[in-house]
Amino acid sequence: xxxxxxxxxxxxxxxxxxxxxxxxxxxxxxxxxxxxxxxxxxxxxxxxxxxxxxxxxxxxxxxxxxxxxxxxxxxxxxxxxxxxxxxxxxxxxxxxxxxxxxxxxxxxxxxxxxxxxxxxxxxxxxxxxxxxxxxxxxxxxxxxxxxxxxxxxxxxxxxxxxx
Amino acid sequence: xxxxxxxxxxxxxxxxxxxxxxxxxxxxxxxxxxxxxxxxxxxxxxxxxxxxxxxxxxxxxxxxxxxxxxxxxxxxxxxxxxxxxxxxxxxxxxxxxxxxxxxxxxxxxxxxxxxxxxxxxxxxxxxxxxxxxxxxxxxxxxxxxxxxxxxxxxxxxxxxxxxxxxxxxxxxxxxxxxxxxxxxxxxxxxxxxxxxxxxxxxxxxxxxxxxxxxxxxxxxxxxxxxxxxxxxxxxxxxxxxxxxxxxxxxxxxxxxxxxxxxxxxxxxxxxxxxxxxxxxxxxxxxxxxxxxxxxxxxxxxxxxxxxxxxxxxxxxxxxxxxxxxxxxxxxxxxxxxxxxxxxxxxxxxxxxxxxxxxxxxxxxxxxxxxxxxxxxxxxxxxxxxxxxxxxxxxxxxxxxxxxxxxxxxxxx
Numbered sequence: 127x128x129x130x131x132x133x134x135x136x137x138x139x140x141x142x143x144x145x146x147x148x149x150x151x152x153x154x155x156x157x158x159x160x161x162x163x164x165x166x167x168x169x170x171x172x173x174x175x176x177x178x179x180x181x182x183x184x185x186x187x188x189x190x191x192x193x194x195x196x197x198x199x200x201x202x203x204x205x206x207x208x209x210x211x212x213x214x215x216x217x218x219x220x221x222x223x224x225x226x227x228x229x230x231x232x233x234x235x236x237x238x239x240x241x242x243x244x245x246x247x248x249x250x251x252x253x254x255x256x257x258x259x260x261x262x263x264x265x266x267x268x269x270x271x272x273x274x275x276x277x278x279x280x281x282x283x284x285x286x287x288x289x
Numbered sequence: 290x291x292x293x294x295x296x297x298x299x300x301x302x303x304x305x306x307x308x309x310x311x312x313x314x315x316x317x318x319x320x321x322x323x324x325x326x327x328x329x330x331x332x333x334x335x336x337x338x339x340x341x342x343x344x345x346x347x348x349x350x351x352x353x354x355x356x357x358x359x360x361x362x363x364x365x366x367x368x369x370x371x372x373x374x375x376x377x378x379x380x381x382x383x384x385x386x387x388x389x390x391x392x393x394x395x396x397x398x399x400x401x402x403x404x405x406x407x408x409x410x411x412x413x414x415x416x417x418x419x420x421x422x423x424x425x426x427x428x429x430x431x432x433x434x435x436x437x438x439x440x441x442x443x444x445x446x447x448x449x450x451x452x453x454x455x456x457x458x459x460x461x462x463x464x465x466x467x468x469x470x471x472x473x474x475x476x477x478x479x480x481x482x483x484x485x486x487x488x489x490x491x492x493x494x495x496x497x498x499x500x501x502x503x504x505x506x507x508x509x510x511x512x513x514x515x516x517x518x519x520x521x522x523x524x525x526x527x528x529x530x531x532x533x534x535x536x537x538x539x540x541x542x543x544x545x546x547x548x549x550x551x552x553x554x555x556x557x558x559x560x561x562x563x564x565x566x567x568x569x570x571x572x573x574x575x576x577x578x579x580x581x582x583x584x585x586x587x588x589x590x591x592x593x594x595x596x597x598x599x600x601x602x603x604x605x606x607x608x609x610x611x612x613x614x615x616x617x618x619x620x621x622x623x624x625x626x627x628x629x630x631x632x633x634x635x636x637x638x639x640x641x642x643x644x645x646x647x648x649x650x651x652x653x654x655x656x657x658x659x660x661x662x663x664x665x666x667x668x669x670x671x672x673x674x675x676x677x678x679x680x681x682x683x684x685x686x687x688x689x690x691x692x693x694x695x696x697x698x699x700x701x
Binding site for chain 1: 347350351353354358401402403443498519523551566574577581583584585586587591647668671674675
């Protein structure tokens, strides 16, 4: 009881997950499908970079569920005084989830781009933009791609692109 | 050097960034300073005068190549690009700075090494004189000079071509000795026009260094954290004028001290615009990150308790099973009234799967001991990674809180 208000607390935080958080598991299964699609269509040299993005998104999905659990565990300790903070945290988690959903869509677009259009600079641009959203381990992959791209420009600049 | 486009009583400022040795981060800092000044609304030109490495050109190489390709072969001219002369003895192709993706203009050392490149002191002097002729309109001109005390560096830092010289240096014994060397080699580096700026300083060192050279003035140091290195590795600037970060605030503090009379009003205007997005959300972000961290630590404890319970319940089950079996065997051994040997054999034969399961559980408990299952290990490392990320975020937010934006804005 919080004053006159009665609050229900779940003993197991997993039971308290709202539907939109539970869907993250389903999203991970969809990612596996996308990964298979990427294997079939993306050029071999770009595939590790796309896989890194998919892996990171999956990791962040799971981390999101963990963050929700953590927030709920906190809420269980202070159900009366912690309501406002808990609500804000859930809002911010939902925003994170939306960003990941957008990133997942962008990755599908990236895979489609890689398989349909032979335009490396557009691929790189899109890749870098997704990495800006996702962060984490793919940053290292973005650096590798940037270096490769820089070397191409350097060869053109030095007039050795044919050498 | 160039005419100003913005009507103001302030004079044009020409800044030369020099360094005692390579690797001080001078080029990245020059680009950052230019992007910062542009974000405040000034027109800025950066000139790559570094004939040894063409560092600034390399930083923006893709844009340089794209501009040269767009202009057509031999139509774009950088500082050291050779040129033909018209009948009046003037260059047939003018210097062609172009607008970078960061909003400031850049005149590269060379648009293509296929051009006749003449990386000499004379070529630099000619180009800088041509820029001074007044065909360009900028509020600030930044000369990215060559590291060390080469002739080109002396040209860029000479009073003829720069009003202010910033010696960018790392904070280590070799670099400090290098500043002594630079000072001796270049008599133009006087107290009135020379500043020392320690760059790439570890955030924890940033407040703890003394003034070493009495003959120079000092700018606040620029700390480099992991985010700055990550940005640099991706050929980006860590400047964030929208949300702010420790690096941006350090650049702001430095630029304010260096160019107070020229940019002070614009910094105040920017600060009052950004105050709501820079200062207030920091405390909210901090509270949220602390909340999540506390929850994760509780979750970690919860998992440990749950794993311990699971282990002990497994052992309890095994112990109960063994006890029941022992009692039954005891009774059967005496072929008692309650349990006959025949009955015991029948029961054992009928419960083989249960007994095997108990045996397996016992073996697992003995072998596994306190070890976590692979799934538990992955979860555990995920929690630890998140905790590490949150700790990193908290320390950055603490740095931003400590920087006290309000006092920073009023700094004179």
